[in-house]
Amino acid sequence: MATGALSKIFEELLNKDTLFKNREVLRSSHTPDYLPHREEQVNHLASILVSALRGDSPSNVLIYGKTGTGKTAVAKFVGKELEDMGEAKGLPLYVIYVNCEIVDTQYRLLAHLATYFGRDVPMTGWPTDRVYEEFREGLDSEFRIAIIILDEIDKLARRGDDVLYNLSRMNSNLKNSKVSIIGITNDLTFTDHLDPRVRSSLGEEELIFPPYNATQIEDILKQRAEEAFKEGVLDDTVIPLCSAYAAQEHGDARRALDLLRISAELAERRGDKRVTEEHVRMAQDKIEVDRVVEVVRTLPTQSKLVLASIVWLSGRMKSFTTGEIYRVYRQMCMYIGADVLTQRRVTDLISELDMLGIVNATVISKGRHGRTKEVSLSASIETIKLVLNEDYRLKELSGFRASTQTSLI
DNA sequence: CTTCCACGGGAACACTGGGGTG
DNA sequence: CACCCCAGTGTTCCCGTGGAAG
Incomplete structure (x- = not known):
C-alpha cells in the first residue's frame, strides 16, 4: 500500500535526530514566565x-x-x-x-x-x-x-x-x-x-x-535556548552572533529569536549535529529573502507595476526621482493595458514601498528644479524580479522598452 | 529673493458588501 | 422584494508648501 510507504517516510523523518527539545519557546508569540531585563x-x-x-x-x-x-x-x-x-x-x-x-x-x-x-x-x-x-x-x-x-x-x-x-x-x-x-x-x-x-x-x-542592547539580547536567547534545545547543540559563538545581528536592528529581540530558530532549523534540515556560525549567516540571508519575497508577492498589481518601473530604472541608473518613475510606470501600464493611476497616488505607493523596506525614498530639494523623492532599490533586484515575474499580468512586460520620448533626465 | 517640482494633507467621490425596513 | 443606510477602501482633485539653485 502506498500509505505504508508514506508512513515509513514520515517515520524516518520523525526518528531523525532533532536538535530541539521544544521549538515553540523560540517563537516570538510565546510568552515566557520570566522576562529578562524587563x-x-x-x-x-x-x-x-x-x-x-x-x-x-x-x-x-x-x-x-x-x-x-x-x-x-x-x-x-x-x-x-x-x-x-x-x-x-x-x-x-x-x-x-x-x-x-x-x-x-x-x-x-x-x-x-x-x-x-x-x-x-x-x-x-x-x-x-x-x-x-x-x-x-x-x-x-x-x-x-x-x-x-x-x-x-x-x-x-x-x-x-x-x-x-x-x-x-x-x-x-x-x-x-x-x-x-x-x-x-x-x-x-x-x-x-x-x-x-x-x-x-x-x-x-x-x-x-528602550531597545535591548546586545548583551541583554544574549541573556534572552540563553534563557530561551536552554528550554528550546538539547544539551550542547549550539556552538558557543551562535548566540553572541545572533544577538549582534539583532542589536544592529535597533535591539529587536523577536528578530534574534527568529534568527536562532531558523539557524537551527537549517542545521537540522542539513542533518548537521551542531548549529554553527555558518548556519546563522545562512539564516540571516534566508530571512531577508523570505521577507522580500513575501512582501512583493502580496503587493497589489498597481504597486507591483510601480515596483517594476523602479526595477527597470535600477538596471540603468543608481537612483531616480518620482517623475522618472512615473513616466516609466505610465508606459508600462499602457503596454499591458492596465489603468494608469495619477502621480499623486503613485507617490503614495512609492512611500508604501519605502515603508516596507523594498526601496529607499528620501525627499530632497533640487533647488531650482523643485522638490522630489530620490528613490533607489534597497532589496535584492534579482529576488524582486523573480517574484514580479510570477504575476501573469506582469509577465507581458518582458518585451517592454521605454519609448524614446522618455527622455530620462 | 524668486522660482520651480513634486510632496503630502485633506476633501470628495465611486464602489463594494453588508444590514434594516416597509 | 426594492430601497436606502452604513463603513471601509482605493482613488482623484485641489492646493498650500519646502528649500536650494539660480
Whole structure:
C-alpha cells in the first residue's frame, strides 16, 4: 500500500535526530514566565493595574517602544497574572487582548469587543454607534472590570480616533462596569495627531520600552535556548552572533529569536549535529529573502507595476526621482493595458514601498528644479524580479522598452 | 529673493458588501 | 422584494508648501 510507504517516510523523518527539545519557546508569540531585563516595566505596569484587584478601574496606559522590545510580552504577561489573581479573589476581571493590525477599523474593534461579551454583531452593515451600544450593554449587564489591550494601536487610529475617544471616556456611560485601556505602539509620534482629549485620557500613564542592547539580547536567547534545545547543540559563538545581528536592528529581540530558530532549523534540515556560525549567516540571508519575497508577492498589481518601473530604472541608473518613475510606470501600464493611476497616488505607493523596506525614498530639494523623492532599490533586484515575474499580468512586460520620448533626465 | 517640482494633507467621490425596513 | 443606510477602501482633485539653485 502506498500509505505504508508514506508512513515509513514520515517515520524516518520523525526518528531523525532533532536538535530541539521544544521549538515553540523560540517563537516570538510565546510568552515566557520570566522576562529578562524587563523587571522594571513589569513592576511599573503591575503597580498601575493593581487597582483593578481592589475593584477600581486602573488608569489608562500607553506603552511605547520599537518592535521586539517586549511590549506585547510584558502586557500579556502582566495581564495574565492579573486575571489569575482576579480569579483567585473572585473578581470578574477580564483582560482582552486585541491586535489592531488585524482588527484595524473602528467597526471591527467594537464588533470584536461586543462579540467578546456575548453579543451578536454582523461583520458589517450596522451603524458604528449601534455596535458601540451593543458592546456597552454587553459589558455593563453586570459588574465587570475590563482591561482592553490594544496592540499596534497606531494602526487603528490612523483614520478616525472616534473609537478611542468613546472607549477612553466610556466609564462615565457605565453603571456597573469599569474599563481601562492599555495602548501599545511603536510610533513615538502616535499621540501627535490625536484629539487632545483622547491624548490626555489615553496617556494617563506612559511606559517607555528602550531597545535591548546586545548583551541583554544574549541573556534572552540563553534563557530561551536552554528550554528550546538539547544539551550542547549550539556552538558557543551562535548566540553572541545572533544577538549582534539583532542589536544592529535597533535591539529587536523577536528578530534574534527568529534568527536562532531558523539557524537551527537549517542545521537540522542539513542533518548537521551542531548549529554553527555558518548556519546563522545562512539564516540571516534566508530571512531577508523570505521577507522580500513575501512582501512583493502580496503587493497589489498597481504597486507591483510601480515596483517594476523602479526595477527597470535600477538596471540603468543608481537612483531616480518620482517623475522618472512615473513616466516609466505610465508606459508600462499602457503596454499591458492596465489603468494608469495619477502621480499623486503613485507617490503614495512609492512611500508604501519605502515603508516596507523594498526601496529607499528620501525627499530632497533640487533647488531650482523643485522638490522630489530620490528613490533607489534597497532589496535584492534579482529576488524582486523573480517574484514580479510570477504575476501573469506582469509577465507581458518582458518585451517592454521605454519609448524614446522618455527622455530620462 | 524668486522660482520651480513634486510632496503630502485633506476633501470628495465611486464602489463594494453588508444590514434594516416597509 | 426594492430601497436606502452604513463603513471601509482605493482613488482623484485641489492646493498650500519646502528649500536650494539660480
